[in-house]
Amino acid sequence: MADFLPAPPELILASGSPRRRELLTHLGLPFRVVTSDIPEISVHTDPAAVARDLAEQKARAVRALLPGVNAHILASDTLVALHDPAFQGSALRGSAQGDTILGKPTDPEQNAEYLRRLSGRTHQVYSGVALLGPSGELHSGTEMTEVTFRALSESEVRHYAASGEGLDKAGGYGIQGLGMALVAGIHGDYSSVVGFPLALVISLLRGAGIAVWGQP
Numbered sequence: 001m002a003d004f005l006p007a008p009p010e011l012i013l014a015s016g017s018p019r020r021r022e023l024l025t026h027l028g029l030p031f032r033v034v035t036s037d038i039p040e041i042s043v044h045t046d047p048a049a050v051a052r053d054l055a056e057q058k059a060r061a062v063r064a065l066l067p068g069v070n071a072h073i074l075a076s077d078t079l080v081a082l083h084d085p086a087f088q089g090s091a092l093r094g095s096a097q098g099d100t101i102l103g104k105p106t107d108p109e110q111n112a113e114y115l116r117r118l119s120g121r122t123h124q125v126y127s128g129v130a131l132l133g134p135s136g137e138l139h140s141g142t143e144m145t146e147v148t149f150r151a152l153s154e155s156e157v158r159h160y161a162a163s164g165e166g167l168d169k170a171g172g173y174g175i176q177g178l179g180m181a182l183v184a185g186i187h188g189d190y191s192s193v194v195g196f197p198l199a200l201v202i203s204l205l206r207g208a209g210i211a212v213w214g215q216p
């Protein structure tokens, strides 16, 4: 009688973000996408802890949708933090000791408001990643990258906000698109700003026994 090995756990990306899908594709692993809809509220206030917590929440929410499925679930969350005690916006996801956390702007007007705040300054982009294993083991971390914006004129702010590109993105801009023209400099992992820190993802995958590019 033939011996059958159990199928290895599949990899599930718990994200509706096309950027995350594209970046995970670079790792050459088969995966499928399953999304959930969590409210993106955290008990934490420190931006690094918020990003990690929300990534863990997204992974757990997808796990709850798939009882009995043998899978590693990978999730991520990205937010922009700006040290600016004076700013009290209406769509903040949290705030800690002068760190204002910017999520996605709700409309072009709020997008313009975010850009005015970011103009001529350095902010921090935090991307949390969580990998939830088939037996419930959870590994997670956060990557921080600093991005400096050029000093933007009011007409540049309005031009970019009217493009709509920033509306589905943390902080109201996309460094991989038109938003590249807003940026004077970056310090850290570029892929993390786009929403999926590949170095951290690779290390979490390998830590869970998943070989990446043939290397365990």
Ligand SMILES: Cc1cn([C@H]2C[C@H](O)[C@@H](COP(=O)(O)OP(=O)(O)OP(=O)(O)O)O2)c(=O)[nH]c1=O
Pocket: 014, 015, 016, 017, 019, 020, 035, 058, 076, 077, 078, 079, 080, 104, 125, 168, 169, 170, 171, 173, 174, 175, 176, 179, 193, 194, 195
């Ligand atoms: C700052 C920045 C953010 N972003 C994106 C990455 C994330 O998709 C998004 C932040 O929102 P998230 O809530 O992290 O993710 P999401 O809602 O897009 O997707 P999901 O929760 O299903 O995984 O902002 C860019 O694409 N470019 C950038 O330069």
